[in-house]
Amino acid sequence: MSKDVSVVGLDAILRELGAFGRYNIMNYALILFPCYLAGMYAAIYIFEAGDINYRCEVKQCESINNVSLWLDYAIPIEKGKHSKCFQYASTTNSCTADAFNTNLKEKCSSFVYSDEDSIVKDFDLGCQNWKRTLVGTIHNSGLFISLPMTGIISDKFGRKKALSFAALMNCIFGFSRSFSTNYVMFLVLEFLEAGLGAGAYTTSFVIAMELVGPKGRVFGNTMLNTFYVFGLMSLAGLSWILQDWRKLLKIIYLPSCFVFTYLWILNESIRWLISKGRHEQALKVIKRAAKMNNVQISDQTLAPLQKIEAKPTEEKNEVDGEPKKSVFVQAMKSSIIRRRLLTCSFLWITCTFVYYGLSINSVSLAGNKYVNFMLVAFIEIPANFTCLLVLDKFGRKRVLIIMYILSAILCISLTFLPKDQTYLSLGFYLAGKFSITVAYSSVYIYVSEVFPTNVRQSLLATCSSTGRIGSTLAPLTPLLALYYESLPSIFFGTMTIIATMLVFTMPETINMPLPDSIEEAERLSKVKHRKTNA
Structure with missing residues (x-):
């Protein structure tokens, strides 16, 4: 009895176990917590390196308590506000x-x-916006390392070991960052925390997807994304309450040490165990x-698994004289898998580029920045439940196509709306964020369904890390508007239109069991969608 046969039978086992038993609920509850923390960690740089109000120090005038007596004389007005970076030249040592x-x-x-709190104040970064925005760039750069690395650890050593490792790195470097004494130390710890710990979410996602049958994946994905949004909203609330980035870091990163204990309390993925023999x-x-x-698994369902020889398939191959080969290398030899990997990577880049581009440009929304951030995050919850x-x-395909097209229409339409139509613009803006969030959530689950089990997280992590090109470029979109005001919207629309065309080349995976071998993954492109119970 081969390994492939046993893994195919796993979906039948999962059906008999049930989707909402105590085992499933307990494991999902454990997985939701690191997803909640991941939401806070993903956006922490927005608040720890937030822009604040400041002005030039006019030394001969600072001893005068009533600043309004001399401020207009000493500081020029720019765009209706006192300049942050310039002052009028002094001719005498007085304040007249x-x-x-x-x-x-x-x-x-x-x-x-x-009195606002930020590293801008603590590290004296006034009028050095490039240093402030570099924090986000450094954070996203770390993801290029953490996501593939965590994927390799997960596929080779196990899902829970990868999750525990990432959580420990978050705890150590995130908590340590709160004690930074200078800007360089802060940046190094920012990079190490993201570079070694950001894979916790993708690992949690893979564990959750492998915990349930085909019918349970969408609900599981929705719950993970919802708790991720709760993390985003909690971050804004804690930042608003604490007004201290050092305390904020201590509070949100310390709980990650608890996730490290999952190494002993979380059950390993059954699907991964079988794929490894x-x-x-x-x-x-x-x-x-x-x-x-409190269920009984029938002997008929367990029979294929119980008959398998105890020694791993890899060992059997060596005994039979077949050389052991890297599964990842074998997967990359498949032209279907290679094309699928490139397509999924572009779909991911599109989602991150538009998603983060809209988030970054949301600073133009009037009102309290913490409330605005929570509002923009909250719109993701109905988007996730729409999924x-x-x-x-x-x-999967039809939803992705519709949402990409809708995103393109809404983003480009924003350019043509009159500036005085505040509420209409806000409605279009939130609708654009809604549609790209649906696409983003759909891509996450779709990509996990088109690759085989033994390289699933490695390829998922490759797509996710490649997708970070989009989130790295997104902060540059406001600069495009300096050359042509509509250029960012044109870029967003063009990317989503190209992504739409690429989705047509992909297989439909609705109600299909997860592929456990390269051959099964390749066959997805050849079979018609069929209905299964799970």
Whole structure:
């Protein structure tokens, strides 16, 4: 009895175990917590490196308590506000109106910061916006390392080991960052935390997808994304309450140390155990799950697994004289898998580029920045539940095509709306964020369904890390508007239109069991969508 046969039978085992038993609920509850934390970690740089109010220090005037008596004389007005980076040249050592030359501006040599909290104030980064925005770039750059690395660890050593490792890295480097004494130390720790710990979410996602049958994947994906949004909203709330980035880092990163204990309390993925030939361990987990769910797995369902020889398939191949080969290399030899990997990577780049581009440009929304951030995050919750309603009803491809096209229409339409139509613009903006969020959530689950089990997380992580090209480029979109105001919207629309065309080349995976071998993954392109129970 081959390994492939046993893994195919796993979907039948999962059906008999049930989707909402005590075993499933307990494991999902454990997985939701790191997803919640991941939401906070993904956006923390927005608040720890947030822009704040400051002005030039006018040394001869600072001793005067009533700043309004001299501020207009000393600091020029730019776009209706006092300049942050320039002051009028002093002609005398006094603070009268004639003590400043209003025809000559000078760059600030030192700054007076508001009471707002940010690394801008602590590390004296006034008028060095490139240093402030570099924090986000450094954070996203770390993802190019963490996601593939965590994927390799997960596929080789196990899902829970990869998750525990990433959580420990988050705890160590995130918590340590709160003690940064200078800008360089802060950046190094920012990179290490993201570079070694950002794979916690993708690992949690893979565990969740492998925990349930085909029918449970969309609901599981919705719950993960919803808790991720709760993390985003909690981050804004905590930032608003604490007003101290050092305390904020301590509070949100310390709980990640608890996730490290999952190494001992979380059950390993049954599907991963079987794919690695660890059939005895897989059988123990299945029996434990059946006991917790108070169900009996039929002997007929367990028969294929119980008949498998105890030694791993890899060992059998070596005994038979077949050289052991890297599964990843074998997967890359498949032209179908290669094309699929490139297509999925572009779909991911499109989602991150538009998603983060809209988020970054949301600073133009009037009002409290913390409330605005929570509002923009909250719109993702109905988007995620929309996925729950439509993905299993209309299929992955159709939903992706519609949402990409809708995103393109809404983004480009924003350019043509009159500027005085505040509420209409806000409605279009939130609708654009809604549609790209649906697409983003759909891509996550879709990509996990088109690759085989033994390289699933490696290829999922490759797509995700490649997709970070989009989130890295997104902060540059406001610069495009300096050349042509509509250029960012044109870029967003063009990317989503190309992505739409690429989706047509992909297979439909609705109600299909997860492929466990390269051959099964290749056959997805050749079979018609069929209905299964799960």
